[in-house]
Amino acid sequence: MKLKRLLVVLSLAALSGAMLQGCSGKNGEPDSGTKEPAGTTTEEGNKGGSGNEEKVTLKVWGDLGNQATLEEPFKKINAAFQDKYPNIKLEYDFAQNDQSLNVALQANELPDLFWVQGDKTSKMAEMVRNGFIRELNEYNMDISRFSETEKAYGMIDGKLYCSLPSFFDTNVVYYNKDLYEQNGLKAPNNWDEFVQGLEALKAAGITPITLAGKSEWDRAWPIFAFAPAMSNDALTAAQNGTGKLTDPSIAQMFQTYRDFVDNGYFGKDFVAQDYAAAQLAFMNGKAGAIIDGTWANATYVDSGINLGRFPVPNKDGKKIVQSSYSNFMTYAISSGSKHPDQAVKYLEFLNSLEAQQIIEDSVGLVPTLKDIKPKDEGIQELAVFDEAGVNIYSVLTALSTPESNVADIMMKDVIPKLMTSAATGEEAAAALDKAANYPGK
Template sequence: MKRKIGSVFLTMAVTAAMTLTGCANGSNSEGANGSKTVTLKVWGEQGNQSTNEKGFKKINEVFMKEHPEIKIDYQYSGKQETIDTAVKSNSLPDVFYVQGNKTPKMKLYVESGALLPLNDYGLDTSRYPKEAIEYGTVDGKLYTSPPSFMDSQLMYYNKDIFKKYGLEVPKTFDEFVKVADTLKAKGITPIAMPGKDTWSRLWIAFSLLSALDDAALERINNGQGDFSDPEIVKGFQTIRDFADKGYFSQDVGSVDTAGAQLAFTNGKAAMISDGTWNNTVYESSLSNVGRFYIPGTDGKKIAPQSLSNSMTYAASANTKHPKEAAEYIKFLASQEAQQIFATETGAVPIINDIKPKDEGVKELAAYDALGTNLYTVLTNVSTDQVKLTDIFLEDVMPKLLTGKITGQQATEVLNNALVKAK
């Protein structure tokens, strides 16, 4: 009796081990016509499942129809912590999403030998801007499908309120200020501001700094300046001035994201600074929502650059099916797959051959140039010991919004940290 039980347990254990091995690194099976079918395990981004699911469902259907020898086992299991653990334990799936040069993570994965170089698999990168290719490149080798969409920050506005008070979308920064002045004089909060939330309160800063100080940000990013640049001082002081003039929500420090969004969609505030990723939130709540990037003093509309990782996927160096994994990544890098994603999700394209889903998305793409994102600059000059990102998030920005420091003082705080980081 004991031998039989032991034998059963041994069989179950072997079966389970074989199943786990197949799940971790893809598997082979025989198709109806006797051909071999490869199954690729793919991890999608768990945090954005609700946004991306329709797009990837269609993409995977089309890919498997065009590649009947490859089956996609697509799972929303990709969290940063999960991927980090899988890299360390050598248990990555065949393909998974990565964030490129947004963070140091991909470079660390490459250095640990976890990623498959894609240069020899024929990915066509001719459609992409230089920044997109750099996003997925480490030491001259491409490790991920380049980004084809962007995330950015801009102003959403209530068209009905603008029409009621004879206001138009501003063409220069001075006109933007005049719009805010008019709304304030009419008793309407110009800009709903979530001053309580660490991240959401940053969007106005990113928008304003790109509009007023993009060249200065680029100089810092290239190691050619610091935060004492007069343009940077002016940008931070503008945030303080807006707070002092009452352009933001009353008691701004106690307003969270949900409260700010509700004030905007209920018509209590005329504008809100938010990300392109929240476009559907406002479309579903406000029938007459409009969008614009804050223009600079010269009228140029600069979108703070943040390339989207929605379709940037890498392959494990240990996949048993590198050719098939690369074939899937090649498809994600194609215009065909990207157009499907744009149509299904309303993502904002950075490549001209991808058509936006609708007029609203066209407004999200109505910028003159992509600019340097303040957060990217802060990330690039930070170290493990001195994180300027955290200093800005948790100290500088809340103090600007609540009138506790000036623009000059804000730059002094960041410059002191910059000196320590060098």
């Protein structure tokens, strides 16, 4: 039994990965907005008390990698939830990353609730197949506000397993309007203008795009932005089995990343730079731009920089962005939870406009539901694009097997080689093609 569980966990670890990791977590144990039910102590809350409703405690794991972004809004969400359900106490900790999740799976010690990524990767499906997540259909949750694609995010084989997404994630170029204007630049209309702007900044002694080469996900964001802009059709064909990853447009997309390295567009010492340092370089005016996710918008707004945003345009000026739903509010219930009925209440609250508006007001994401009202005018810039294209990580995940994780190969092998000029774009595409399991193969 232990061997079987270990094999399951190793399989899940091979499929690990998350879109859209924003800010690093803070040290120490956070106050996450949890509080005792009125008139009880922790001990009394677990035993019950006056009234007929059972008083329970739910353990919830938050996204450790995005703690800096999510800590304040989840304090408010959790406090509002406990005001509504005083018999349910939350122990909310920013304790989850790939490593802690895999350890919990191996030890069969998952919390009552933990965040998942729906159909963005195959990991939730693997956990469902191996009995780690509770099915939600029996609760008849009201999901009428959500679109069919949003519902599909949380479903495996037609059954619901998590709260649903209500925000859109993508990668854009955040730029310093003052530096651009001082150098006679504006947001580019096409790819050539984009590159000409980078050359102008470099000639002025300004790092064109600051990059966190030390951070596995953050150094990949240019790829996530270039891929739909430059090779959307080819990636779609590869996923459908009507094309291959060796398509010239895919090889050229990877070569462009290396060209940016070789041309100094990411600066001189980016390989040793972490995410915090890259953000500081941008916010302190030492870099003209940074490629980051829409989830980081509030961080740059709060910095006070004269901020602009644009998606990477292709040669024809078309702005095709990576499409992805935000997993900031998509949580599942462990199959081992002793309080699933109360845990469902938390998922229902996360699905509510009240909780979604708290996230919007605090973080500033692109909402996909019309009744969520952005308060930041800059959100409109984030939503200006011509087409929602593929997510390259999702494409490569779809072409993976438990024995050959193509997405992982891109993140851990291909991109490091490109950013150190150890591989060409053609070699990068060939390496992924060799590992891919195409439909009908």
